[in-house]
Amino acid sequence: MFIETETTPNPSTLKFLPGEQVMAAGTREFTSPEEAEASPLAQALFDLGDVTGVFYGREFVSVTIAPGAQWSDVKPQVLSLLLDHFVSQAPLFVGGSAGGIAVPPADEDFGDDPADADVVEQIKDLIETRVRPAVANDGGDIIYRGFREGIVYLQMQGACSGCPSSTATLKNGIESLLKHYVPEVNEVRAA
Template sequence: METISLRIEKTTTDTIIKFTANEVLISGSYQFNNIDEAKNSPLAQQLFHLPFVKQVYISANFIAVERFNIVEWSDVQEELKEQIEIYLNNPGVLVLEENEPQQKIPVEVYAESTPNPSVQKFVANKKLVETDFEFKDKEEAKNSPLATELFNFEYVKEVFISENYVSITKLETADWGEITVEVRSFIRQYIADGKTIASINAQQKKHTQTIEEATTNLDDVSKQIIDLLDQYVKPAVAADGGNIAFQSYDATTQTVNVILQGACSGCPSSTITLKNGIENMLKQLIPGKIGQVVAVNY
């Protein structure tokens, strides 16, 4: 049986790319706009777990994918092509008939650069955890088997685990060009083996309790700040492999204290993002109540 291979082809729309196969894949055409619509297509479901995938189109001899603007095709197209080829040669069914059993989706992980040169994001095509975990060292990671294993790599400095990705902060002495393949392969195999990512009792950094305490009995301005961060800021920083958490609001000084995690922590552009982005947004949407936004580094 001939191995299925794909050829990357640009389209007239910058956000859509085609992966054309060397043989007919399916009869008919199918368009999926979200993961719920893709319930009968294991491949489309797999692709929708990638945060940049907006739409999937499967036709006779090609698979087209539309992306959100959080990435450029040049950054992810080769790994996406490899992921689809692996699925097709598994072999994997593209679209199930109503009476066909659902196939097990193979685990894939792709690497994505972030604005922080010290941090790289490794995105899985399945859900990893229910909540975010940040580990600054191996001691903090004792209840996260995955993070503990990652700290065994001498170049791993910090680990941040979110819903479907792992952000790794490396030591300055390491180069991503030399270690990315090793880290990506390790994480993919770890997930494929069904090992525990983090236990229910995984301990967050000590400031977690501070955040929880600070978010009880909040004033109206603090509640507004949290809502705005959740709605406008968190999705954007998550796409870059990080997270932002509200810590406190001081009405006297009109200062908002936030915690940057993952790729956002220590990122050279974080100050610009805070001042030109988040601070300005909060000043405009909560006029007269915001003086400055300060990142609290732990």
């Protein structure tokens, strides 16, 4: 088995492509060792010590390391854990459950006004068809959180969370796209 590695716009995050499906549906992000207890692979990655984030996409795993850590030191260990996991065909989650979660619990409810249902549907469709595939190419995901008073709230995950260029992606890329196709959109904010 060969695991391909790609850089992401976030220098702290690498994208690992095992050449097979990682998640059947949805995505899953782990930002702490406690969250990683749901997945033996994520837990093993956090146990390396320098890992601060693990993200499962459909066909990739993104791993984020702590500030000051060097990929030259961590990458061989990450590759070894990923190879062991995929060669052994071990379950991704405790109990073998699928564990896919497309939308993690919200810290804040941004809510949608039922009167905006058509606008929200247009926004969600653009995010699903235009934005998410592009963001997945960079090792992350973007989750719709709500639309209120002309503002779209989105949550960045994986390599995109904490990426130095995430603000530019939100403002110059996603906001411009949504404003172009959905005139009711005035602004995009990170949730």
